[in-house]
């Protein structure tokens with residue numbers, strides 16, 4: 001993304017009043033969709049949704065945004081709002097999929113293999129990644145979501161909005177999870 | 188003014204992530220300077236966070252590209268739901284219509300379905316160049332079928348009194364790909380019925396149009412593929428035996444908040 005487009009997107013995400021001049025609502029929604037697409041897919045994968053379903057939910061999420069902006073609803077904390085809508089739609093879809101398990105064969109996002117050629121280094125890296133993944137997987141959903149949304153670059157107020165918890169809860173959840181990860185790193 | 192008590196874990200996190208005001212931050216940092224116990228804790232959390240973020244970055248796999256064209260199309264339909272879907276009837280009424288058709292002894296090919304009757308709807312395109320087709324705006328693209336024309340199509344398909352909500356009058360070759368407002372290019376497609384519904388066809392048309400306009404497919408070829416068997420075209424272009432989830436579901440219910 002060019003730096004101009006980046007500035008536009010961040011002004012949309014941090015804006016509190018009306019839309020950007022010269023942009024239609026469709027344009028705004030499309031810009032934000034492009035910007036947050038990958039993050040939302042990763043977040044939905046962490047909720048256990050297969051990739052094909054996740055794309056569909058991201059689309060639905062932005063159709064909700066389209067309606068939200070068309071009705072001139074509040075624009076503060078749009079990023080938090082988008083993750084919150086995605087989370088609600090994702091959970092509904094995941095519940096549906098659990099009722100028809102044939103569809104739910106896809107593996108949620110797993111950790112990628114490291115691109116190094118040194119087998120020893122790779123093995124060590126893979127061990128550490130696997131270890132890390134295990135600890136993260138074992139976290140309660142809310143703690144895992146906090147950690148992942150933090151890694152996706154969301155501010156605490158955005159994470160709080162997305163998960164419907166207080167800002168203090170975000171901070172203590174992150175501290176608790178990082179405490180567990182710290183123990184892993186030392187061992 | 189340094190804080191006169193130890194900092195709690197969540198306060199250390201707020202400090203590390205720059206989530207507190209400058210004044211609070213200064214006070215807490217002053218405490219850290221004087222308190223080795225809090226300092227150690229701060230360091231441990233900082234390095235755990237850095238390790239986690241590094242590991243997370245490394246584990247990120249490339250995401251599939253965004254499907255912005257599909258999203259824009261869906262926004263267009265959401266904004267003007269009546270422009271394209273005109274005639275829809277409840278499922279029960281549809282069943283009655285089909286039963287009546289059987290009784291009349293019509294060949295089954297005459298029934299409205301995911302594929303049109305090729306004798307009634309062979310597909311018909313306007314004589315447009317690629318440049319003209321690619322210059323078509325979203326407004327032209329989603330315009331409604333003229334009512335008189337739609338009535339003629341229903342008559343051809345022997346559907347006597349189509350009531351709202353069971354059919355969508357669909358273009359076999361979409362206007363955005365040069366398809367004509369012509370009885371030979373229209374058929375009543377059951378709305379939201381079966382997997383091969385008009386939503387899925389819309390997604391295919393968006394995809395084909397992009398390919399035509401970026402020069403990777405011939406307009407004439409695309410038109411004839413749609414006219415021959417759009418479901419087969421979908422399967423071959425998306426390399427799948429059934430509609431992709433993103434194309435299958437089409438949200439029209441009220442926005443959740």
Ligand SMILES: [Zn+2]
Pocket residue numbers: 192193194218222223224225226
């Ligand atoms: Zn202290």
